[in-house]
Amino acid sequence: MAKAIIALTSITYAMKAKNILSSMNIRSEIIRTPKNLGSGCGYSIKADGEPEKIIEILEGYGIKCKAYNAL
Amino acid sequence: MINFDNAATTYPKPASVAFAVSEAVKKYGGNPGRSGHRISLDAARIVYNARTKAGKFFSSLTENTVFTSNATTAINMAIKGILKKGDHIIISSLEHNSVSRPVHALYEKGIIKYSVFKVSDKADETLENINSLIKPNTKCICCTAASNVTGQILPVREIGTLCTERGICFICDCAQASGVIPVSLSDGINILCTSGHKGLYGPAGTGLLVTDGKFSLDTIIEGGTGASSWELEQTALLPERLESGTVNVPGIYGLSKGIDFVNSTGSDKIKAKEDRLCDLFLECCKGVKNIKFYSSRKNSVPIVSFNIGDISSEIVASYLNEKGFALRGGLQCAALAHGTLGTLSQGTVRFSPSYFNSESQVYSLCRAIRNYSG
Numbered sequence: 001m002a003k004a005i006i007a008l009t010s011i012t013y014a015m016k017a018k019n020i021l022s023s024m025n026i027r028s029e030i031i032r033t034p035k036n037l038g039s040g041c042g043y044s045i046k047a048d049g050e051p052e053k054i055i056e057i058l059e060g061y062g063i064k065c066k067a068y069n070a071l
Numbered sequence: 072m073i074n075f076d077n078a079a080t081t082y083p084k085p086a087s088v089a090f091a092v093s094e095a096v097k098k099y100g101g102n103p104g105r106s107g108h109r110i111s112l113d114a115a116r117i118v119y120n121a122r123t124k125a126g127k128f129f130s131s132l133t134e135n136t137v138f139t140s141n142a143t144t145a146i147n148m149a150i151k152g153i154l155k156k157g158d159h160i161i162i163s164s165l166e167h168n169s170v171s172r173p174v175h176a177l178y179e180k181g182i183i184k185y186s187v188f189k190v191s192d193k194a195d196e197t198l199e200n201i202n203s204l205i206k207p208n209t210k211c212i213c214c215t216a217a218s219n220v221t222g223q224i225l226p227v228r229e230i231g232t233l234c235t236e237r238g239i240c241f242i243c244d245c246a247q248a249s250g251v252i253p254v255s256l257s258d259g260i261n262i263l264c265t266s267g268h269k270g271l272y273g274p275a276g277t278g279l280l281v282t283d284g285k286f287s288l289d290t291i292i293e294g295g296t297g298a299s300s301w302e303l304e305q306t307a308l309l310p311e312r313l314e315s316g317t318v319n320v321p322g323i324y325g326l327s328k329g330i331d332f333v334n335s336t337g338s339d340k341i342k343a344k345e346d347r348l349c350d351l352f353l354e355c356c357k358g359v360k361n362i363k364f365y366s367s368r369k370n371s372v373p374i375v376s377f378n379i380g381d382i383s384s385e386i387v388a389s390y391l392n393e394k395g396f397a398l399r400g401g402l403q404c405a406a407l408a409h410g411t412l413g414t415l416s417q418g419t420v421r422f423s424p425s426y427f428n429s430e431s432q433v434y435s436l437c438r439a440i441r442n443y444s445g
Contacts, residue, residue: 032107
């Protein structure tokens with residue numbers, strides 16, 4: 001299964017993203033943003049699914065996605 | 072000791088609140104939003120869930136719900152975050168110092184001007200009084216939802232409508248209203264400030280700033296937020312923008328259980344019981360020599376202020392303390408309200424029950440007051 005790492009803007013939005021994905025039965029976990037997706041301390045969501053699809057879902061809920069990396 | 076000073080902070084708290092605070096200290100000891108390890112994320116999760124619950128309570132988005140240490144901090148953040156040099160603000164004649172002092176401080180520094188509107192018993196008159204003070208540079212109206220001295224409820228929804236029509240920011244101090252009467256952003260409030268430790272039954276050291284996001288807020292505190300750490304500029308994102316430094320995880324978790332208590336009991340039921348105790352207090356004290364009440368029980372949260380003759384309110388409160396009753400004397404940090412009532416030198420004794428008080432406790436208090444007055 002495809003996996004996506006999507007950098008988010010804050011822990012609050014990472015928590016929100018996880019809850020939204022969970023309500024859609026999409027497994028995800030919150031991780032620190034990998035260096036190749038951003039600098040400094042930040043949070044990302046690592047989710048099962050195509051990155052473009054995950055981003056589409058999250059942006060539909062007003063969650064800004066900063067960068068993504070397909071695993 | 073029987074506590075009738077619940078307008079200062081409710082005590083006792085529901086057992087679930089005490090348990091949650093203890094549980095948070097034991098189980099959720101991480102710093103939320105600062106690390107990627109499970110201890111930090113577990114703490115972040117309970118803070119997020121509490122934020123969602125508080126946001127829902129006040130009809131706000133989770134991310135627009137900011138935890139503060141008390142209502143005063145929230146109000147300072149709102150007033151000082153909104154007003155710029157040359158702006159004008161209107162406040163009410165019943166304000167707590169948490170509103171009047173930051174406003175006056177900005178005025179003293181030559182940054183803003185302010186006007187005070189008289190609160191009438193009639194909503195129409197109150198609105199007329201506000202309208203007459205609006206100027207082209209009026210940026211904001213800030214008032215309490217209910218007086219902490221008399222309990223009088225202000226026409227919040229009508230003021231909200233007025234502000235919306237005039238494009239004015241409405242900041243509402245809901246410290247005495249939250250959990251007792253329905254107040255939320257749906258009343259037209261742009262920035263709702265409240266304590267978490269009064270009618271929401273959370274622990275001391277908790278408060279909330281809830282915004283609809285229509286007016287951006289400058290910060291009065293900057294620092295570590297766990298977001299955009301590589302930038303020198305404070306993050307623009309709520310809630311982190313207004314939550315620099317480590318948040319009060321045990322307090323927030325306790326507050327979430329306090330909100331659960333209010334939701335499961337029902338604000339209507341809570342207010343009905345407290346109203347009954349206030350009415351009983353008034354009834355029992357009727358005929359007490361020289362007693363004077365400053366509260367009309369119509370359109371009021373459960374607060375009754377009184378004096379006995381010309382005796383200092385602090386002396387009366389001190390006597391009641393000796394007899395085992397906690398009531399607050401003095402000015403209740405509301406000089407403007409007491410100026411309006413004409414009680415600046417005497418203050419008032421404030422009776423403010425909570426859901427956990429009983430009728431027999433009120434009877435005992437009234438007996439003590441009767442004995443004192445002779």
